[in-house]
Amino acid sequence: MGQHPTPDDDFPSYLTDQQLRKGIEAMFFAYRGFTADPDRILTKYTYGRAHHRAVHFINRNSGTTVNNLLHVLGVTKQSLNRVLRTLLRDQLIESRIGLRDKRERHLFLTKAGAELERELSQAQRQRIRNAYQHVGPEAVAGFHKVLEAVMDPELRCHFTSLKDDDNE
Amino acid sequence: MGQHPTPDDDFPSYLTDQQLRKGIEAMFFAYRGFTADPDRILTKYTYGRAHHRAVHFINRNSGTTVNNLLHVLGVTKQSLNRVLRTLLRDQLIESRIGLRDKRERHLFLTKAGAELERELSQAQRQRIRNAYQHVGPEAVAGFHKVLEAVMDPELRCHFTSLKDDDNE
DNA sequence: TTGGAAAGTCAACAACACTGACATAAAATC
């Protein structure tokens, strides 16, 4: 059921349930490795993955609004607010009232925040760099293709656009 | 710093910090998509991702011990025990005392458990299948290569061995 | 027989998500 004993052009071997399950497990184990290094660092600061994500996206898109961050991270404002509050308290980010629209808060990393971001992303980049170097550019291209195809379409636009609209 | 303006053979363009950051974000967004379908289904049963993982690995390696599952999942026995207890209570799994070693508990899916596993993995496989079909076999091969390289080495062995040792 | 491994349990705690309700300020619209 779902399996196919004799793979042909209609049912290539890389689409068997067995291969798909293999891919699912690979994602699970790889994501563990992917987050392992930042997680280790974050415990030093009594922060969690949520702080890492916030800091990452504020760095990537400096001056982003709370609302925009909300949609990118896919969490509720209450959940995000808890994280932002501690980051503000610890002066890792700062929040500036929008000039054009004074309801909006634009988020920026402070110097300390940028340092933490660097520490976190450096560890993560090192692991990815090692993996990329090990497998070569063709495999990396395939990796990116598959990941993009696995994303939800509405999230894909957040990913493909490295620069967003909002800055004052 | 870390960047390289003129990519050459020593510093190919696919290893720039920019490209690595892109890969990191791709992993983040793709993992969200990867778990979205099972998460939706799990809320119907008031279960979470931890239940999915347990059911997946018990199905993959029927008769596995609690201790083995512990290492594969990378959680504490207290955390796993909470999940297993509810799955046992709801008769989705059953636990049999080991014949050779009576301290060990070997875990099996019940019929209902196998049904849940199928429902969860089917949704997940469908997404992966669509992605694989969309990008083609070469990209998929690259995808697998990168994921395996990103894993922690001690987790990689759990992944590569589809069959484990323990059965009575 | 004693030591230690495997399994299970209890309690307490923390991170991080959720819902729902409410408040404030400002923009947009009627």
Added chain:
DNA sequence: GATTTTATGTCAGTGTTGTTGACTTTCCAA
């Protein structure tokens, strides 16, 4: 100008999933 909508923040409560620490039971093996 009054009303509605939007953006943000906050409070309270809840649930899942992880942690540590302490303790017990079972049982294999030296």
